[in-house]
Amino acid sequence: MEEILDYYKVGNINDIVISNSALNTIDPEIGGSPQKFLEFFNSDIEKKNSHSMKTGSIVHEYIEKPSEFAVAEIDKPEGKIGDICDWILARPEIQNIEAITVLNEEEIFYLFGGARQVIDYYANRTNESTWKTFKEGRGLDYLDFVISNKDKTILTKNDKIVLENAISNLRKNTFTRGLFFESNLDVVVKKELELYVTIDGIKYKIKIDNLRIDHLNRTISIIDAKTTSGNAYNYVKLPQDIDVVNTSFNKWKVFRQLSLYTKVIEHSDHPIFENTENYAIEWVIVAIETKDQFNMVPFVIKGGAFEAYYIEGITQIGNLVRRVEKHKALNNWTDHLEVIENGFIEIC
Secondary structure, three states, X not given: OOOOOOHHHOOEOOEOEEOHHHHHHHOHHHOOOHXXXXXXXXXXXXXXXXXXXXXXXXXXXXXXXXXXXXEOOOOOOOHHXXXXXXHHHOOHXXXXXXXXXXXXXXXXXXXXXXXXXXXXXXXXXXXXXXXXXXXXXXXXXXXHHHHHOOOOEEEOHHHHHHHHHHHHXXXXXXXXXXXXXXXXXXXXXXXXXXXXXXXOOEEEEEEEEEEEEEOOOOEEEEEEEEEEOOOHHHOOXXXXXXXXXXXXXXXXXHHHHHHHHHHHHHHOOOHHHOOOOOOEEXXXXXXXXXXXXXXXXXXXXXXXXXXXXXXXXXXXXXXXXXXXXXXXXXXXXXXXXXXXXXXXXXXX
């Protein structure tokens, strides 16, 4: 019987499993660092990010299970009140007890005292007086809503508008309607596909939002929906622009993410890939605008463009994995690799 794994609990700093999220935290080109990589494995950041509007899977989930979402009745407070809310919600007392769905004000007040010490919220005042200020800032109301809906993905009112417009546009477009809403006997569709492989001694894991295997056309399509605050038509450009950070596809290393997915698929022994060794792999990006006209633009990346992006993605993955291995070997998660090896970071 195949072992069922909890994706978000696979891997730790002593048994590193490379995922796209982990690579993001170590990639200095997008703000990564060894400290962030260490924090990633010592926290539940990956699980929290899985419930973000930044994650394309939310589109698929909202289409299929809208009841698992809750629209926020109150926005998260800004400033230190919001920071205190985050600190309290991350406590084991809240996270680890599944039965907690009703706010206990006495328990929250106790945690509030600890949060104040960490966040330095009116350090010269008593817990009682700052508690009143916290409640007036709607901190307690926000916690009440989140705790009451802790088993749901929470959306802002704008998130809901974006999702509903996106789904409407997906249905109108004949291509995306076929991808997201229609079935075909020759096509195998797998959503939220988790894969685990070991390649050259390095462990990897991926979670693909939407995978389609077209046995008639001998094609494997990796489909990912991405939100953007910019013009959806500019989300992807030709691969000769890889070194020019002028698209979200390049800037946020989406091609590296899809390259990782492709690499893992090519080494996977999952039954879904049986007899697909000679199938062509393509990437389908559905760019969704989060404002104005809420345009939705699908891009199919294949052939020469796919090869160019894939080669660059695999190169970057290899460089980042070597970076991780170096930090692990030295047990140094403080200094950047360039400082370790050269004593300085070169700017030229």
